[in-house]
Amino acid sequence: MRLTCPLCGDRDRREFYYYGAEDYLHRPAEGAPLADLDNYLHLRDNPAGVTKDLWYHEAGCSQWLLVTRNTVTHEISGVELVAGRKA
């Protein structure tokens, strides 16, 4: 598997650290109800199909990437920088 980093180009999967689902981008505000934290930390849609998840280009530009990917075919349809993204 290879990911095309917007900054570094087409790179081997081994250069990246995998964190988990996009949910990690939606950190609840301070004082939010515990249920929100549970949602953020633990609960996952976990789709068999297209998903968005977070990868860190550890052996490259050190940027966090939001990757759109198919969990069944491993096809990658989009990679964008997390930094400066319009949520």
Add this chain to the structure above:
Amino acid sequence: MRYSGLKVITEGLFGNKGWTPAWRDPAPKAEYDVIIIGGGGHGLSTAYYLAKNHGITNIAVLEKGYLGSGNIGRNTTIVRANYFLPGNSEFYSHSMKLWEGLESDLNYNVMHSQRGLINLFHSDGQRDAFVRRGNAMINQGDDAILLDRDGVREHLPYLDFDNTRFPIYGGLLHPRGGSARHDAVAWGYARGADQRGVDLIQNCEVNGIDIENGVVRGVQTTRGAIRAKKVGIVVAGRSSQVAAMAGMRLPIESHVLQAFVTEGLKPVINHVISFGMGHFYISQSDKGGLVFGGDLDFYASYASRGNLPMVEHVMEAGMTLMPMIGRAKVLRSWGGIMDMSPDGSPVIDKTHVDGLFIDCGWNYGGFKAVPASGWCMAHLMATGEPHEVAAKFRLDRFATGHLLDEEGTGSQHNLH
């Protein structure tokens, strides 16, 4: 039909014409007392113990493929009771005791072999942690023996003891640990359940769960609607999809784990060896193949095959630990979809829907759990109360902060 040595001999003498199928192939009835979704190890053992321990026999196990097509037939078959945390410790201890009586209970040879499991350590700090773990195991009533370097050498002379990165300091021997034939465990429970009247229905995929006023009424399947008073979701890597049919969002992320087997060799590895630092574990099957595996591929996946980086990593770890295996040829590799939970421990619990239960979150340790998971899930479904050894496997423990994080790696699904 009872199986026995005598039966094998007499059948052999008379052309093996007297064998009958190990289970029936019934069409689904319109209604059951209990439906178990998923014909893997945990679903089959749940059905078996519902029938055996609780006298509930009007049960269907619905399996979308064939029995044993999931993780139960894909794992590296390690059976152990070396957990540390209260909650896990008593559960796996209970499972070990069930394993020890399983073959006579099922009248089925599951090739359970208590050949001993050795977990290696490579530093003083790790040694301390293993002493602590060993004490926890002994406190639980199970067995653990601390081996120093020479002690390990006596059992495993072929390891590379002087490896520069991970020199071997010693190991924790768990004599009752070992392995079993994975398919046979599924088949044995399937046969036992069938003999007690359970309908095992294959090629029957559940694609909807019927709920009325908060009470489960049955399921929709590729073979039509089936009503039921109680339904258990026991589908391992597919837990999120099936639970979503009941409107649930689970604390599960599905990941692929690979395993490998070599050509058959003469007996060379007598134990199960675990090399935690390389995340590598190996044993030799009764057929002679070296069976080994490593870590997850690390990214969420539903593909029952892995990628090459982990293949390379596992081979490197194996060669680091025991260079002698370098000449063996790998015959096959495959992957299974693991239901990874955010604390590495499972769930056996009720849901927000009356009559709907769930058993999931087995990470990559669910093979050894097959007997106790079925035992406890059956207890829960029959009595409505959690079994005492599984009482901490609650679905709401993530929300309440009562996590069972055995490895202390935090709330990230792929780290367990």
